[in-house]
Amino acid sequence: MVAAVRRYGPALVLALCAGALLRISLFSTLYLRYVQPGLRPYLIASGVLLLVLGVVSALAAAGAHPHPDEHEHGDGHGHDHRDGPRVAWLLVVPALALLLFPPPALGSYSAERDAAARYEAQGIGTFPDLPKGDPVEITLSEFTSRALYDSSRTMEGRTLRMTGFVTKDDSTWYLTRLLISCCAADARPDKVEIHGTHAPAVDSWVTVTGTWVPNGEPGSDQAWPPVLSATEVKQVEQPENPYEKR
Template sequence: MRRYGGPFLLLLIGAAVLRVSLFGDLYLRYVQEGLRPYLIASGAALVLLALTTAALRPAHSHSHSHSHSHSHSHGGSRLAWLLTLPALALLLFPPPALGSYSAEREAARRAAQGVGTFPALPDGDPVTLTVAEYGSRAVYDSGRSLKGRTVRLTGFVTRDDDGTWYVTRLVVSCCAADATTAKAEIRNATAPPTDTWVTVTGTWHPKGTLGSPTAWPPVLDARTVTKVPEPTNPYEKP
């Protein structure tokens, strides 16, 4: 069994990658949707390599001394079996999407990026925006396109120690490792439990000086707060 430690590890990793990408949507917890074909190809390649390696790997040569074979195989096999632990964890217990803990780890730093006009919002209320879109318009839009409009935001609940709460989304450019936080402070509504997914409708509440850190985070005066299931893709694109 020791001589199959390497192929077994490759097979395990390949199966884990295929599980989250080919047989479900779990990969969306880690990477953007467009990377799915690459994950499937990588997982399939690892499985194929594992099977090929196992089939072609010969038995230990009898010309080697017992002591050499014993020491060599023990070192490699122990390392291979140790590396199976994270692969098994991904295969059997895939971690959840990033949530409030990850959002709170990023400092709320927003340097002024300059103000400007934004395209007009679509007709009809409420208008659905991503949390990042709402924040950009609230903080940087000199045309005040949010004024007088009812908007709809969906995200998970985060809180400050003083009880202030936010509807929050993590914005991912490529994968979960580069996630940044978009959030809007919610007023006039009772906060659901932290990490609960909600859809909030309400109106923009002007705050601070446009284009400055004092305007961050943006504020929404809530009219309705509705609990919703976590979306298949929990992240927003920038």
């Protein structure tokens, strides 16, 4: 048994890693919890390559003859100098986790760690008019950009609708979304302070409808965080892609 594990261990590790990648990218959309949609082809290609390498490794191990360096020590245990580094077995843990218990998308804990985040100076200017008709579906990133830097105040007087998850800070609650450039590792929180309604449960996903409350001059510290006066809060399922692209 031990000899079989030694012989086929590398192939098993490669197969598990391949299965984990293909499970989240080819057979589901779980990869969206960790990376941008555009990276899906690369994840699938990596999974297929690892699977091929695993098969090749297994076939090579099956056809291999006993190596002259294999010998028995006095304690009765065999020793094979062809053994790979044992640290490689640590890859089995994250691979099994992705296969059996895929970690959820980042939530309120990640957002609160960077609660003091501010937009870097983007310059005050004008933005295109919002589409006609209310309510207007808008992302959190667009809402905060317009609230902070739109000198024409194109959102004023309009009814807006956004979706995000709930975070809290003492008696204040926020509609929050994490923005990523590439993957969850570079996630940055974007949040809107909500007035006019009681806070839903932390980490629950909601769609909020309301009107923007101008606060401070564009580009000033007083303009952060932007505020929405809510008229309706509806609990929803987490979207397939929980992140917004920045």
